[in-house]
Amino acid sequence: MNVFWHRRDLRPDDNRGLARAAAADEPVVPLFVLDPTVLDYASPVRVATLLEALEDLRSQYRERGSDLLVVRGEASAAVPEVATEHDATTVVWNEDYSGLARERDRAVRAALEDEGIAAESVHDAIHHEPGSITPNQGDHYSVFSYFWKKWRDRDKREPAPEPAAADLAAVSGEPIPTLADLGFDDPEATPPTVTTAAARERVADFCSGPIYDYADRRDYPAESGTSRLSPHLKWGTIGPRELYAATEKAAERAAGDDRESVREFQRQLAWREFYAHVLAFNPETVTEDFSGYEHEIEWRDDPDALEAWQAGETGCPIVDAGMRQLHAEGWMHNRVRMLVASFLTKDLLLDWRAGYDWFRRKLADHDTANDVGGWQWAASTGTDAQPYFRVFNPMKQGREYDPDAEYIREYVPELADASPAEIHGWHELSDAERKRIAPDYPAPIVDHAARREQAIAMFERARDDDS
Structure with a gap:
């Protein structure tokens, strides 16, 4: 027999x-390991979606006359144990690119070798594995536009064939543990449905219409202009080749601006791969600035400001709406993710790592490469980063992308009776006006114009010290 070890490919x-x-002409034993070392980095909302995806995967295996074995323990012990129990000659898994995952995989590979069991890993989560798209000098691109030009022109593989019932071993697994079994409380957020059927339904709906408006509408959080596929890409409830094939079919049905809109969505898929490549070659960027500013940027230490940001109580309506959406749904619109990240690092002058850690704890779709890349971009410390002197004005952004304040009022009910002008001009109102309009909503905790100047000066000092 062979063992296939599922991780972030739950399909x-x-x-x-x-x-x-x-394809090895040996029955395959499907396996998933609930590794405590990995779960230490998890959160209730993310584990809830994981368990749902595992139940769904199990049902798909059972339909094929097999089952998914779900075991608890350190992967370096659990994987060889299952392989030995089933007289497996080989264990196969799909590559992951974070430092934690690679450290785990090295330990598993060594343990299998000690047992005389072969180990084989395959690139699956992205179209083009790290090291396959490179500049003339260096191991990866640090500027996305160059990466994108090569990525879009590379041939993409066809979706991999599904296993037949005859390919799978007739095994029977134990019940999948609950959140409580794993030591997690129920999540405060209502998790999205993360199953293969839900992923395919979302792809079909998105590619039948919204994808053609994606380029124009994706930045408006009150609208359904994005795919909301990120939790499925996180857990792999749909394959990257299947998704890309669906977008190509959408492009074939379109012309002109509609086709360009499909390309813009594919460009966002390429961003995910770009960050995966960067992380694969720079695993230290989970905790260190890619830019090399480490120990030189004078981040403030302000627990009260951090707490206000986390709670959505900053007095900046678009920022607070995003943070409250995160609490309620375990998800946040991408434009708003950029705004709240910019606000934390450029308005509050707080370390991006505090924001990354909060997202890691609260997002159902947390992806190490994508989130580290996004946070370092917003903080002007990463690859291809937002220039430090270009600071988002959150009030202007709210006025531009949520002009009628629909999104803000949905997540900040204290402002339900305020007009769009009052909401977007909240920072300009007097205390008396704010108390009259929305007495339970706070005044701004920071002056954007003043903090913008401080942020630019802070980065200029760091840059000068680094030169």
């Missing part, structure tokens, strides 16, 4: 590692 279809294991 039987379009799974290159599973297809590789099934």
Whole structure:
């Protein structure tokens, strides 16, 4: 037999590692390991979506006459134990690119070698593995536009074949643990449905219409202009090749601006791969600035400001709406993610790592590469980063992308009776006017114009010290 070890690829279809294991003419034992070392970095909302995806994956295996074995323990012990129990000659898995994952995989590979069991890993989560798209000098691009030009012109693989019932071992697994079993409380957010059927339904709906308006409408948080596929990409409930094939079919049905809009969505998929490449070659960027400013940027230490940001009580309506959406849904609109990140680092002058850690704890779709890349971009410390002197004005952004304040009023009910002009001009109102309009909503905790100047000066000092 062979063992296929699932991780962030919770689907039987379009799974290159599973297809590789099934092609070996040996029955495949499907496995997932609830590793406490990995769970230490998890959160209730993310584990809730994981458990739902595992139940769904199990049902798909059972439909094929097999089952998903879900075991608890350190992967370096659990994987060899399952392989030995089933007389497996090989264990196959799909690559992950974070430092934590690679450290785990090295330990598993060494433990399997000690048992005389072969280990094979496959690139599956992205189209083009790290090291395959490179500049003339260096191991990866640090400017996305150059990466994108090569990524878009590279041929993409067809979806991997699904395993037949005859490819799978007739095994039977124990019940999947609950959140409480794993030591997690119920999440405060209502998690999204993360199953293969839900992913495919969302892809079909998105590619039947909204994808053609994506380029124009994706920045407006009150609208349904984005795919909301990020939790599915996080857990791999849909394969990247299947998703890309669906977007290509959408492009074939379109012309002109509609086709360009599809390309813009594909460009966002390429951003995810760009950050995966960067993380693969720079695992230290989870905790260190890519730019090399480490220990030189004078981030403030202000627990009260951080707490206000986390709670959505900053007095900046668009920022607070985003943070409250995060609490309620375990998700936040991408434009607003950029705004809240910019606000934390450029208005509050707080370290991006505090924001990254909060997102890690609260997002159902937390992805190490994507979130580190996004936070360092907003903080002007990462690859291809937002220039430090270009600071988002959150009030202007709110006025531009939520002009009628629909999004803000949905998540900040204290402002439900305020007009759009009052909401977007909240920072300009007197205390008396604010108390009359929305007595329970706070005044701004910071002056944007003043902090913008401080942020620019802070980065200029760091840059001068670094030169």
